[in-house]
Amino acid sequence: MAKQLLSGNGAQALAARLARVQVIAAYPITPQTSIVEYLAEAVESGALPAQYLCVESEHSALAACLSAAATGARTYTATSSQGLALMHEILHYATGQRAPVVMGVVNRALAMPWNIWTDHSDTISQRDTGWLQFYCESNQEVLDTVLQAYRLCEDPDVLLPAMVIEDAFSLSHTVEGVEVPEAAEVDAFLPKFEPAFRLDVESPGHMGGLLGPDLYTEHRYNIARATDRAHDLLEEVEEEFRRRFGRYHGGTLDLYRTDDADAVLVAMGTAAGTARVVVDALRDKGVKVGLARLRVFRPFPLEEIRALAKDVNSIGVLDRSFTFGAFGAVHGEIAAAVQALPERPFLRGYIGGLGGRDLTPEVLEGIFRDLLKGDDGGPEVEWVGLRRYRHPEVTR
């Protein structure tokens, strides 16, 4: 194991290389582009003996990964924002095919207008496609999670696709020291991909086909069961990863100083890093607050959230996207999870950090202070630091 300075994108690419991916299909989009540039370099130099397909769109990138996976290859692609939106149709195909594709996604806002900075609307919009979603807090976690994702997704009891997600620029273009495992160690953790079913001329079959009302429900139910198994298996995979590599990233819900906390903030991605600093500062002043970093949004850790919620007075949920006409997506899921509890904590949603706006320690401390007041009759959803500006020409 050696330490290297890596950006989040560098960590994605190096992890794909360590996973010995066999087919890469990619299309450039800021701020994902350097991932596929690093991989192109690795393939051209011979460091990674893989097939690299320069395709004409993200839609084609994922379609090529799926057909390659169907033929028995380990595949990787990466995208962001508009590219992920363009892939939407094929995201569904991936789940239906039960293709264990791993994709790096750099969170970025959606047009219009153009905005290339961090925002979770792109991945949250793909919530119902059946992809597992891992939100990372550090570049180390990016590298480790790509490896864990292949191991989990290729398990015959799972066979589902996964997104390993990093915030634009805060991770994608920010360099930090990352422990890089030896290739042999990774090989021992991640065996060769040999699917039970593939396009094989020695044993011809039909992949896809037409499934009528008599069996389609069962097909979807099987995906639901596989997703539940992915939740259970993730803990085992992380434990084995800890045993082999000495690192652990918190399973599905990464708790930080939540014991005896009066108020807990739930956050995803890099906002959690800032929140840890704020938690420490407030704890130093005797204020009992904690952080629950939601590492895995799909499968959603219902039981873990309930276990947390039964001991906490107030939960605040920070969403870096908004489901118009309702709540932030994580807020809505947590509200649904805690409704089964006999005594529910006070819950408030906070919308912030959209389109790359900084979530500073001051902003997050404000959220904790607000939460500690408990139910003050305020709104269910608070837009953090909203600038109320009216153009002089606009009269109402």
Next chain:
Amino acid sequence: MTRLTIPAEELMNGGHLACPGCAATLVMRYLLKGLGPKTIVAVPACCWAVMSGPFPDTALKVPLYDCAFEATGAVVSGIRAALDARGQRDITVVGFAGDGGTVDIGLQSLSGMLERGTDALYLMYDNEAYMNTGIQRSGATPLGAWTSTTPRGKGDRKKDIMGIVLAHDIPYAATVNVAFPEDFVRKVTKAKGIHGPRFFHALSPCPPGWRYPAEKSIEVARLATESRVFPLYEVEGGRVRITRRVVHPVPVAEYLGAQDRFGRLSEARASEIQATVDARWADLERREKVA
């Protein structure tokens, strides 16, 4: 006694969900006879996505993969890449798509596949409309043809897919017609031995869509070539070769008259079509001479 030049081996099962008289069944059958069992076929949304039958049936004795409507070109690149990664270079990868899935929604990924030099064969079976969804106009529908979205006849001309494909400077492209199976299979056999992207434009008459009796498919298909509406030729390394030289063409009106989809065609429009067919044939002969 003449020797049968078409391989006897059947790689399409005797059972499928096509309409009676569907020429697309023969297109698949002749293609697979030419390619043999070491073939993987990808099919996007089109008639053939249904024709192979519901799960767990398949009409083919080779692996069949269903893909998204607009993605065939990318999908064959993915299969080829995975086979190459696994060291399986002796397998022919086929994209088998309809005309809408090729000239309209799938044109981008087809162009990508041709440009990146994917070692695979792409066949477009051309029934000249979106037949699977109920005979809607496609970019391949010919001028004047009735469809359910051109009730008074299409006012625009058919897209020249061979011209588009050849602009990518690929090693082999050919037109094929089920009414001429020896020519069809010979071209497929030849293409099998060529590396790089290869393209086939297969005419695929459709009784319900073209509005003629189901038993007339071969007759209509033959008229298409004998009237020079659908010339048979191949382009190898940029060299054009006409493979069925139609010296005394039947009038285009005879081909049009055999199908009710052209039933409302005015005489002026029919003459316009004849003139276009004549000009295109002359152009094809000129290109053959240049080569």
